Amino acid sequence: MFHRPEGHDHVKMKNVAAILVLAALASRFGLLRAQGPAAESRTAWDGVYTEDQAKRGELIYHKECAACHGDMLAGRESAPPLTGGAFLANWNGLTMGDLFDRIRKTMPQSAPGRLTRQQDADILAFMLSVNKFPAGKTELYRQSEMLREIRFEATKPASKK
Amino acid sequence: MRKKKLKRLDILLFLFFVGLRCWPASVCAQIHPQDTEWPSYAADLAGTRYRPLDQINAANFSDLEIAWRIKTDNFGDRPEYKLEGTPLMVNGVLYATAGSRRAVIALDPATGELLWIHGEREGKRGGSAPRQLSGRGLAYWSDGKEERILYVTPGFRLICVDAKTGVRVPSFGDNGEVDLKVNDDQDIFPDLITGEIGMQSAPVVAKDTVIIGAAFREGMTPKSMRNNKGYVRGFDVRTGKRLWIFHTIPKKGEFGYDSWEKGSAEYTGNTGVWTQITVDEQLGLVYLPVESPTSDFYGGHRPGNNLFGETLVCVDLKTGERKWHFQLVHHPLWDMDISSAPILADITVDGKPVKAVAQPSKQGFLYVFDRLTGKPIWPIPERPVEVGNVPGEWYSATQPIPTKPAAYSRNGVSIDDLIDFTPALRDRAMEIASKYHLGPVFTPPTVSKLGGPLGTLTMGTASGGTNWPGGSYDPETHNVYVYACNSCIEPIGLVPAPKEISDLNYVAGTAGKEVQVLHGPGENAGADSPKPPTKRTGGGYVALNLDGLPLVKPPYGTITAINLDKGEFVWQIAHGETPDVVRNNEALKGLNIPRTGQETYNIGTLVTKTLIIAGEGHVTTTADHPRGAMLRAYDKATGKEVGAVYMPAPQTGSPMTYMVHGKQYIVVAVSGGPYSGEYIAYTLPSTGE
Numbered sequence: 001m002f003h004r005p006e007g008h009d010h011v012k013m014k015n016v017a018a019i020l021v022l023a024a025l026a027s028r029f030g031l032l033r034a035q036g037p038a039a040e041s042r043t044a045w046d047g048v049y050t051e052d053q054a055k056r057g058e059l060i061y062h063k064e065c066a067a068c069h070g071d072m073l074a075g076r077e078s079a080p081p082l083t084g085g086a087f088l089a090n091w092n093g094l095t096m097g098d099l100f101d102r103i104r105k106t107m108p109q110s111a112p113g114r115l116t117r118q119q120d121a122d123i124l125a126f127m128l129s130v131n132k133f134p135a136g137k138t139e140l141y142r143q144s145e146m147l148r149e150i151r152f153e154a155t156k157p158a159s160k161k
Numbered sequence: 162m163r164k165k166k167l168k169r170l171d172i173l174l175f176l177f178f179v180g181l182r183c184w185p186a187s188v189c190a191q192i193h194p195q196d197t198e199w200p201s202y203a204a205d206l207a208g209t210r211y212r213p214l215d216q217i218n219a220a221n222f223s224d225l226e227i228a229w230r231i232k233t234d235n236f237g238d239r240p241e242y243k244l245e246g247t248p249l250m251v252n253g254v255l256y257a258t259a260g261s262r263r264a265v266i267a268l269d270p271a272t273g274e275l276l277w278i279h280g281e282r283e284g285k286r287g288g289s290a291p292r293q294l295s296g297r298g299l300a301y302w303s304d305g306k307e308e309r310i311l312y313v314t315p316g317f318r319l320i321c322v323d324a325k326t327g328v329r330v331p332s333f334g335d336n337g338e339v340d341l342k343v344n345d346d347q348d349i350f351p352d353l354i355t356g357e358i359g360m361q362s363a364p365v366v367a368k369d370t371v372i373i374g375a376a377f378r379e380g381m382t383p384k385s386m387r388n389n390k391g392y393v394r395g396f397d398v399r400t401g402k403r404l405w406i407f408h409t410i411p412k413k414g415e416f417g418y419d420s421w422e423k424g425s426a427e428y429t430g431n432t433g434v435w436t437q438i439t440v441d442e443q444l445g446l447v448y449l450p451v452e453s454p455t456s457d458f459y460g461g462h463r464p465g466n467n468l469f470g471e472t473l474v475c476v477d478l479k480t481g482e483r484k485w486h487f488q489l490v491h492h493p494l495w496d497m498d499i500s501s502a503p504i505l506a507d508i509t510v511d512g513k514p515v516k517a518v519a520q521p522s523k524q525g526f527l528y529v530f531d532r533l534t535g536k537p538i539w540p541i542p543e544r545p546v547e548v549g550n551v552p553g554e555w556y557s558a559t560q561p562i563p564t565k566p567a568a569y570s571r572n573g574v575s576i577d578d579l580i581d582f583t584p585a586l587r588d589r590a591m592e593i594a595s596k597y598h599l600g601p602v603f604t605p606p607t608v609s610k611l612g613g614p615l616g617t618l619t620m621g622t623a624s625g626g627t628n629w630p631g632g633s634y635d636p637e638t639h640n641v642y643v644y645a646c647n648s649c650i651e652p653i654g655l656v657p658a659p660k661e662i663s664d665l666n667y668v669a670g671t672a673g674k675e676v677q678v679l680h681g682p683g684e685n686a687g688a689d690s691p692k693p694p695t696k697r698t699g700g701g702y703v704a705l706n707l708d709g710l711p712l713v714k715p716p717y718g719t720i721t722a723i724n725l726d727k728g729e730f731v732w733q734i735a736h737g738e739t740p741d742v743v744r745n746n747e748a749l750k751g752l753n754i755p756r757t758g759q760e761t762y763n764i765g766t767l768v769t770k771t772l773i774i775a776g777e778g779h780v781t782t783t784a785d786h787p788r789g790a791m792l793r794a795y796d797k798a799t800g801k802e803v804g805a806v807y808m809p810a811p812q813t814g815s816p817m818t819y820m821v822h823g824k825q826y827i828v829v830a831v832s833g834g835p836y837s838g839e840y841i842a843y844t845l846p847s848t849g850e
Contacts, residue, residue, distance in 0.1 A: 062674070066674075067382070068379070071670055071671050071674040072652065072671060072674075072702060072703070072704075072705070073702075074651075074652075074705065075624075076379050076381075076623070076624070077379065077623075077624065077628070077629075078292070078378075078379055080243075080833070083704055083706065084704070084705070084706040084709060084711075084760070085706060085709050085710070085711060085717075085740050085742055085759070085760050085779065086759075086760060086761055086778070086779055088709045088741075088742055089740055089741060089742070089759075089779040089780045089781065089834075090779075090780055090833055090834030090835070091834055091835070092741055092742075092780070092782070092788075093782060093788055094834075094835055098835045099835075102242070102834070102835055105239065105240070106239060106240070106241075106242060109293065110288065112239060130702050130704065131704075132704070132708060154709055154741055154742050154745075155708075155709070155741070155742055155745045155746060155747070156708075156747070158747065
């Protein structure tokens with residue numbers, strides 16, 4: 001993250017620490033607000049995937065997921081629903097990164113991690129579309145740490161109406 | 162069992178009186194009353210989930226603290242998010258199955274300290290298993306000297322270990338194991354490694370006999386009308402030798418074979434007992450709740466009533482011979498597996514003592530029989546039901562419908578059931594429902610058509626009513642307490658099965674959606690290079706909810722107390738906090754909506770001296786608690802909530818209770834969503850003395 005020239009670690013780290021403290025103070029006092037809306041946290045309601053991506057995800061879903069989770073994502077005894085109240089409740093208030101990592105770590109059950117990050121992101125985009133989250137202009141990320149910046153909110157925030 | 166049971170009853174009565182004499186708890190602790198055990202999956206072989214403990218009660222339930230907790234992540238090569246186990250507590254040790262490898266763990270019941278662990282690496286055989294993960298539990302046996310733990314691995318092997326060490330018992334079977342895929346009166350196909358058969362429930366041990374059922378994959382889109390059969394077997398707990406077998410699909414010449422026309426008994430499979438088995442040791446009778454035959458929703462390849470599909474069968478504990486049976490659903494088409502343990506109850510009906518068996522169900526009926534004869538306690542007449550028109554299907558023109566007790570959860574869908582919080586929501590629900598065929602219980606599936614109907618909209622079928630956690634029974638009040646999903650809607654549509662997918666004429670599906678079958682591990686291997694998906698034929702997604710709101714009116718999930726002497730409800734409550742999507746819904750602002758309960762089907766209940774205890778199945782965030790779920794306690798006489806304690810994730814395994822060193826504990830399995838499996842033990846705060 002930080003470029004660290006050899007031999008100057010100690011001094012450099014001190015500087016970095018100072019900058020971080022300043023940055024933290026600045027942000028607390030609103031001095032960095034100039035960054036605008038982009039700095040505000042996004043939610044799943046902000047058009048975080050594209051329709052094309054959801055269509056790709058749909059094909060992968062039906063091949064890889066539907067056998068257990070059902071062709072309407074309604075779940076079964078052996079797999080939880082991916083739509084509706086129980087699904088929304090499970091993830092409400094968490095981040096897209098949490099949901100994405102859960103897919104990556106444990107799915108498909110017969111061979112977890114077999115799909116690529118891109119395929120997992122596409123499936124997630126499809127799940128968002130079925131759950132009526134709006135599509136947007138940019139595709140859903142495939143990096144967990146970036147997805148962690150998008151909050152999963154079960155109900156549409158009032159300001160987005 | 163009677164003798165043993167009486168003994169236990171004596172102990173319990175002793176405990177009860179000691180409990181009365183030594184209140185408060187701090188005094189009890191000095192007396193060191195004997196432990197109260199939880200020696201089998203449902204507390205006892207009668208399936209009651211009852212322990213007459215009262216240290217944890219209405220006055221202090223909300224004070225409960227976590228005594229210990231254990232994550233199951235490392236009992237397998239990956240975490241699991243569906244921990245369904247109920248531990249046992251016997252002779253001062255707590256035993257449970259745990260983790261994605263279904264390990265057995267032994268813990269100190271007061272501290273949670275790990276005493277030993279036993280795991281079996283099954284390789285491809287475990288990886289191909291139809292029912293993976295940690296399962297529901299295990300069985301304990303002792304002859305007073307030796308103590309053994311028995312469980313079934315995902316790969317369908319019965320393992321017997323020494324309860325003190327976790328080491329296999331060499332004298333049992335082949336060095337501590339019995340391969341359940343052999344000696345089963347059938348050749349498991351295609352081979353012993355990948356052959357589809359397994360079991361996730363806990364084995365039962367009664368009078369030195371271990372009883373083992375069988376489970377398969379979900380049966381809505383099978384590849385074939387042919388499958389392995391789910392026979393039930395009894396084994397000698399000392400040697401592992403097979404003692405008997407009961408053919409849940411009769412062999413030629415056996416009773417019931419004729420109920421499979423055109424020789425369909427030969428190739429039809431499934432029809433196992435995947436849930437808990439109940440035993441009356443004194444009568445020497447075993448009660449088998451049998452599931453659906455091959456293909457949950459299409460029975461065109463198995464004309465006839467299909468005994469013993471969806472039948473409660475009573476067999477002899479010593480021989481496995483059938484004593485009586487009652488088929489709850491003729492020619493099953495709705496996935497109304499008998500999904501939970503039959504409950505044994507000694508009741509008094511019209512002044513006469515009756516040894517009864519009560520069977521909760523997905524369809525919300527509590528079927529009650531004389532458990533010696535199989536005769537219904539209250540009439541269960543055959544009633545005419547709708548006959549469908551799916552090509553090739555065979556229909557039973559009647560189905561048995563109990564006159565008493567009344568259905569304790571919804572088992573059909575009518576316009577009157579649809580959400581009515583606001584006219585707008587109702588209109589949207591009507592629009593969705595208009596795409597489906599509606600009707601009461603036993604309304605048959607339809608072929609799914611793009612122009613409608615997309616299928617039959619059902620409740621009380623695959624995932625409704627009561628599922629595997631079953632009910633509880635209180636021998637003091639003669640009440641059954643049973644959780645039910647009252648809003649678990651199941652659309653059942655059928656689509657022609659492409660020949661490359663299945664040899665059935667029809668499998669479950671929705672017009673326009675591809676038919677998929679479960680891929681086994683190894684199929685489509687070669688990571689990152691999946692085959693290009695095949696063509697799609699269109700058709701939209703009909704979400705059977707309205708922005709997360711259930712399509713039907715509350716209550717979404719209930720607990721009902723049913724008195725078995727009278728066959729009548731004592732009380733019924735909505736179980737579970739109103740979901741966030743209801744409480745925070747803009748469209749519902751200003752409406753006064755009483756607690757709705759939650760749409761979930763896997764909630765088990767525990768009954769104690771005074772309380773009914775059950776956790777929630779959904780995560781909520783409220784003013785009272787952060788993101789999490791609550792373990793709730795109700796007054797068992799009235800259903801009034803008397804306390805609640807926070808859990809970090811929903812209850813996914815049914816709670817149990819025990820007493821050690823003078824302290825009562827409640828252990829519950831939680832998991833789901835982002836939260837991996839964990840057993841949590843609650844107890845009362847120490848008194849500081």
